[in-house]
Amino acid sequence: MRLGFIVPRYGRDIVGGVETLVRDQAEHLAAAGHHVEVLTTCARSHYTWRNELPAGTRVIEGVTVHRFTVTRPRDHGLMANLHARMDAGFDLDAEGQRVWVENTGYSDDLLGAIAPAADRLDALLFAPYLFASTVFGVAVRPERSIVIPCLHDEVYARFGVIQDALRAPAGLMFNSPAEMRLAERLLGASLPEHQVVGCGFAEPSPAPSGEAWRSRHRGQGDLIAYAGRRERAKNFPLLASWVAAHSVAIAAARPVRLATVGSGPAEAPAFARELVLDLGVVSQEEKLEVMAASLAVGQLSLNESFSYAIAEGWLSGTPAIVHAGCAVTREHCQRGGGGVWVESAEEFSEAVSLFQNDAAIRARMAASGREYILDEYGWPAVLSRLLSAVERMVRR
Amino acid sequence: MTESPEPRFDAAAVVAEIKATVARRRAAGDYPQDLLDRLEAEFAPIDAEPPLEAQAPLETVRPLVSGRRLGGRGVVFAKRLIRRSVAWYVRPVTEDQTRFNFGVVRRIYDLEARVARLEAAQRGGADQRPGVPPSSSGPEEA
Numbered sequence: 112m113r114l115g116f117i118v119p120r121y122g123r124d125i126v127g128g129v130e131t132l133v134r135d136q137a138e139h140l141a142a143a144g145h146h147v148e149v150l151t152t153c154a155r156s157h158y159t160w161r162n163e164l165p166a167g168t169r170v171i172e173g174v175t176v177h178r179f180t181v182t183r184p185r186d187h188g189l190m191a192n193l194h195a196r197m198d199a200g201f202d203l204d205a206e207g208q209r210v211w212v213e214n215t216g217y218s219d220d221l222l223g224a225i226a227p228a229a230d231r232l233d234a235l236l237f238a239p240y241l242f243a244s245t246v247f248g249v250a251v252r253p254e255r256s257i258v259i260p261c262l263h264d265e266v267y268a269r270f271g272v273i274q275d276a277l278r279a280p281a282g283l284m285f286n287s288p289a290e291m292r293l294a295e296r297l298l299g300a301s302l303p304e305h306q307v308v309g310c311g312f313a314e315p316s317p318a319p320s321g322e323a324w325r326s327r328h329r330g331q332g333d334l335i336a337y338a339g340r341r342e343r344a345k346n347f348p349l350l351a352s353w354v355a356a357h358s359v360a361i362a363a364a365r366p367v368r369l370a371t372v373g374s375g376p377a378e379a380p381a382f383a384r385e386l387v388l389d390l391g392v393v394s395q396e397e398k399l400e401v402m403a404a405s406l407a408v409g410q411l412s413l414n415e416s417f418s419y420a421i422a423e424g425w426l427s428g429t430p431a432i433v434h435a436g437c438a439v440t441r442e443h444c445q446r447g448g449g450g451v452w453v454e455s456a457e458e459f460s461e462a463v464s465l466f467q468n469d470a471a472i473r474a475r476m477a478a479s480g481r482e483y484i485l486d487e488y489g490w491p492a493v494l495s496r497l498l499s500a501v502e503r504m505v506r507r
Numbered sequence: 508m509t510e511s512p513e514p515r516f517d518a519a520a521v522v523a524e525i526k527a528t529v530a531r532r533r534a535a536g537d538y539p540q541d542l543l544d545r546l547e548a549e550f551a552p553i554d555a556e557p558p559l560e561a562q563a564p565l566e567t568v569r570p571l572v573s574g575r576r577l578g579g580r581g582v583v584f585a586k587r588l589i590r591r592s593v594a595w596y597v598r599p600v601t602e603d604q605t606r607f608n609f610g611v612v613r614r615i616y617d618l619e620a621r622v623a624r625l626e627a628a629q630r631g632g633a634d635q636r637p638g639v640p641p642s643s644s645g646p647e648e649a
Contacts, residue, residue, distance in 0.1 A: 356539075356543065447516075448517065451522050458529050461528045465521070476521070479518075
C-alpha cells in the first residue's frame with residue numbers, strides 16, 4: 112500500500128504524542144514493505160513555527176519526508192489576544208477561528224503538495240485535528256483523506272471550522288475507545304466512518320534497567336516519573352504540587368522526587384521546585400530506564416487521546432497514577448489493571464505510599480498493564496487495524 | 508480490538524482501598540489542611556478559572572530561559588539586559604492596566620452581589636405570596 116502522512120512537525124527529536132505516533136506508524140509501515148511518505152513543515156516548535164529545518168525531500172528510516180516552509184509566520188500578538196478572549200470564556204467567531212488555525216504553521220507549499228500526493232498515493236492520513244495542515248489540507252481531497260484526530264475535550268474541538276474538517280474526510284482513526292466516544296458526543300450523527308486503531312508498542316529491547324540508571328544517578332531516593340511536555344496544559348504543575356504535598360506534608364518520612372523527562376521549562380510551584388529532578392530531553396532508552404527506576408509514572412493530564420507515558424511505564428515494569436478526570440488514561444488503567452486513578456493530593460499520596468510499601472502490588476499492576484498494552488496495542492494488531500481501516504475507508 | 512470490560516488486574520479495588528484510607532485519615536484529621544486548602548484553591552477543580560483578582564495584576568518579570576545548547580547563557584543575559592532597558596517604559600503601562608483590571612473586577616463583584624440580592628429578594632417575595640407573580644417594578648434595592 113502507498114500511504115502519505117500529513118503532520119505539522121516531523122523528526123526524531125520532536126517531543127509530543129502525535130509526533131511520536133506518526134513517526135512510529137510511518138516507520139513500521141515502511142519496515143513492513145509499504146511505500147510511506149510524510150508531508151510536513153520545516154518547523155520544530157509549535158510555539159514559534161520558525162522554519163528551522165531545511166526544506167526538500169530526504170529519506171529517514173525508510174520514509175520519504177517532504178518538508179515545506181511555513182509561509183504564514185505566527186502572529187504572536189494576535190494569538191495572545193485570541194487566547195485572552197477564549198480564556199475569559201468568550202467564543203471566537205468564525206473569522207477568529209479561521210485566523211487562529213491559520214496561525215498554527217500554515218504552509219501554502221505543503222497545501223499545494225497535497226493534491227499531487229493524493230494522485231500518487233492510496234490514502235492521506237492527517238494528524239492531529241487542530242492544525243492548519245489538517246484543517247485546510249483535508250478539504251483538498253477529502254475522499255482520499257483520513258484524519259487521526261488525537262482529540263482532546265478542549266475549546267478548539269468545538270470550533271466550527273475544525274468540526275467541519277472532522278466531518279469532511281473519508282474516515283477517522285482514533286487512539287482509544289474513550290477518544291472515539293468524545294468524538295461521537297461532539298459530532299453526533301455526522302461523524303464519518305471511524306475506528307479505533309491506536310498507537311503501537313513492542314517489548315523494549317534491551318529491557319530497561321532501573322538499576323543501571325540509579326548506578327549513574329546515585330542518591331535520588333524514591334521517584335515518580337513524568338515524561339512528555341512539561342506544561343500547564345498537561346497538568347504538570349499539579350503533579351509537582353501533589354508530589355510536594357506527599358513529600359513535605361503528608362508523608363515527610365518517606366518523600367519522593369519527581370523525575371521529569373521531556374520538553375518545556377519544567378516550571379513548578381515554588382514549594383515544589385526542590386523536588387523536581389529536571390532531566391530534559393533524553394534518549395528513548397534513558398526515558399524507559401528512568402521509568403524503570405521509579406515507583407510509578409505520574410500522568411495527571413486531562414488532555415490525552417492515548418498517553419504514551421503510561422504505556423511505556425508498563426513496558427518498563429512500572430505502574431501508573433493518573434487523574435480520575437481523564438477518561439482516556441482512566442480507561443486504560445481500568446481495562447489494563449496497570450494503574451490507579453486519583454482526584455486529590457491525599458489520594459495521590461496514598462497511592463504513592465501504597466507503591467512504596469507494597470512491591471508485590473506494584474509488580475502485579477505493571478505486569479497487568481504490560482500484558483494489556485502488548486495484547487491490544489502491539490504492532491501486529493495496530494498495523495492490521497490501520498491497514499484494514501484504510502482499505503475500507505478509502506476505496507480507489 | 509476488544510472492548511471487554513474485564514480488567515486483567517482489579518485496579519478498581521485498589522482505588523477503592525485508597526479512597527477508604529483517605530476518608531479514614533481525613534476524619535482523623537491526619538492531613539495538613541492548610542496546605543491542602545492552598546492546593547485546592549490553586550488547582551481544583553482542575554479546569555476552573557482562578558479568581559478574577561488573581562489574574563488582574565500583570566507581571567513584567569517572567570523566567571528568562573533559552574533552549575539553545577550553545578550560547579544559552581549569553582541569550583539569557585541579553586534578554587535580561589533588554590528587559591532592564593525597557594522597564595522604564597513597560598512598568599507604568601502595566602501599572603495602569605493593573606489598576607484598570609482591579610477596578611473592573613471590583614465592579615463585577617459589586618454587580619454580582621447586587622444581582623444576588625435582587626434575586627434573593629425576588630425569590631423571597633414569590634415564596635411569601637404563592638401564586639402571585641412578583642411586582643413588575645421589582646423589589647427596592649437594598
